[in-house]
Amino acid sequence: MKVDILAIGVHPDDVELSCSGTLLKHIDLGYKVGILDLTRGELGTRGTPEKRQREAESAASLMGAEFRVNVGIPDGLFTNTEEYKMRIVKVIRKYRPEIVLANSIKDRHPDHGRSAQLVYDACFLSGLLQIGTTDTEGQLQDRWRPKAIYNYIQDQLLEPDIVIDITSYIDRKMETILAFKSQFYDPDSKEADSPISGLDFLEYIKARSRAYGRQIGVEFAEAFTSARPVGANDLFQLI
Numbered sequence: 001m002k003v004d005i006l007a008i009g010v011h012p013d014d015v016e017l018s019c020s021g022t023l024l025k026h027i028d029l030g031y032k033v034g035i036l037d038l039t040r041g042e043l044g045t046r047g048t049p050e051k052r053q054r055e056a057e058s059a060a061s062l063m064g065a066e067f068r069v070n071v072g073i074p075d076g077l078f079t080n081t082e083e084y085k086m087r088i089v090k091v092i093r094k095y096r097p098e099i100v101l102a103n104s105i106k107d108r109h110p111d112h113g114r115s116a117q118l119v120y121d122a123c124f125l126s127g128l129l130q131i132g133t134t135d136t137e138g139q140l141q142d143r144w145r146p147k148a149i150y151n152y153i154q155d156q157l158l159e160p161d162i163v164i165d166i167t168s169y170i171d172r173k174m175e176t177i178l179a180f181k182s183q184f185y186d187p188d189s190k191e192a193d194s195p196i197s198g199l200d201f202l203e204y205i206k207a208r209s210r211a212y213g214r215q216i217g218v219e220f221a222e223a224f225t226s227a228r229p230v231g232a233n234d235l236f237q238l239i
Contacts, residue, residue, distance in 0.1 A: 003066055004031040006097035006146070008088075010115035011041045011075070012056040013180045017205060018152040019101050020063060021166030021173040022222050027064045034095050035060055035068040036088070038115060039075035045194040047182030059179035062172075067095075076111060080118050088122035090133050093141040100146045104154040105225060116151050120227070123149055150224040157208070160223035162230055163216045165239065170209060170220040177205065 007023055009015040015023070015035055023033050037056060040049035047055075053070070060068035071087040078084055092100070102119040103112040125131055127145025135141055153160060166173060178184060182191070185199045195201070206220070213221035216239045232238055 001034075001066060002032070002096045003034040004097065005033045005099045005101060006036060006092065006095055007033065007101040008036045008038065008103070008115075008119050010038045010073075010103050010111045011044070012037045012039075012052045012070075013041070013059070013177070013183055014103060014112075014154070015101075016059050016063075016173070016176045016180065018104075018154050019222055019224075020059075020176045021169040021209070021220070022101075022152075022164045022224075023063060023065070024169045024172050024176075025164070025166060032066050033063070034066050034097070035063075036091050037068065037070040038073045038084075038088070038118075039078070039111075040070060040072065041075055043075040044183065046189070046191040046197060047180075051182050052180065055180045055182060059176045062176050062179055078111075078114070078118070080114065080121060084118060085122045085125055086133065088119060089126045089131070090135070090141065092123060092126040092146065093133060093144045094135060096144045098147050100149045101224070102149055102151050104156070104158065105151050106156060106158065108155040112154055120149060148226070148228075150226050153212075153223045153225065157211070158223075158225060160212065160215075161226040162224040163212050163221045163239075164224070165213070165216065165218040165220075166209065166222050167213065167219040170206065173209075174202070174206070177202070 007015045042049045103115040105116045133141045209220040212223040
């Protein structure tokens with residue numbers, strides 16, 4: 001199965017928090033979207049890896065993603081090794097995305113920036129003829145390099161290169177986030193508090209979308225950075 005966009009998050013829920021509005025919009029436009037989680041989020045304060053897996057599958061279903069896979073890299077303890085890059089390369093070659101969305105290049109959580117570099121390297125290596133990989137049936141995979149990598153902005157408010165209007169999708173975005181019931185605000189939860197478990201965090205997510213939306217004259221938006229200039233066919237495609 002080939003997809004147009006592969007959204008990658010180092011933790012389950014990174015994609016929902018940061019770019020689910022953009023994904024929902026593109027799915028409605030007819031594009032195919034897949035999700036890759038790099039870790040199971042096993043170091044999270046709340047919930048369990050098993051519960052987060054079920055929540056991740058529910059969120060992907062709500063979004064209408066073609067698939068959601070997890071390559072099982074260790075949460076918090078990974079480095080930019082050949083083994084972990086090759087796990088990502090195999091997914092890229094299997095689904096052949098035109099665009100990859102990845103974690104923020106710099107953020108409060110150190111996993112985010114390290115994941116961004118890991119994904120960037122894997123996307124490059126995936127296009128090299130001399131790097132051989134095989135699929136689950138032992139068949140040699142064809143090389144594939146995405147046309148673009150865009151990094152979604154997460155906790156730190158970085159200067160964006162691309163801002164996508166998600167005004168019509170903000171409610172559905174919040175619905176996908178709340179699929180991760182173990183992680184976010186639940187007044188009945190008996191689990192320990194975390195930096196993201198309060199009602200104020202959900203309010204911040206919407207406020208951040210309002211802040212980026214204001215920059216382009218819309219109500220809600222999601223923001224991305226790009227390592228290279230972003231082109232356009234003509235000036236009238238720009239907001």
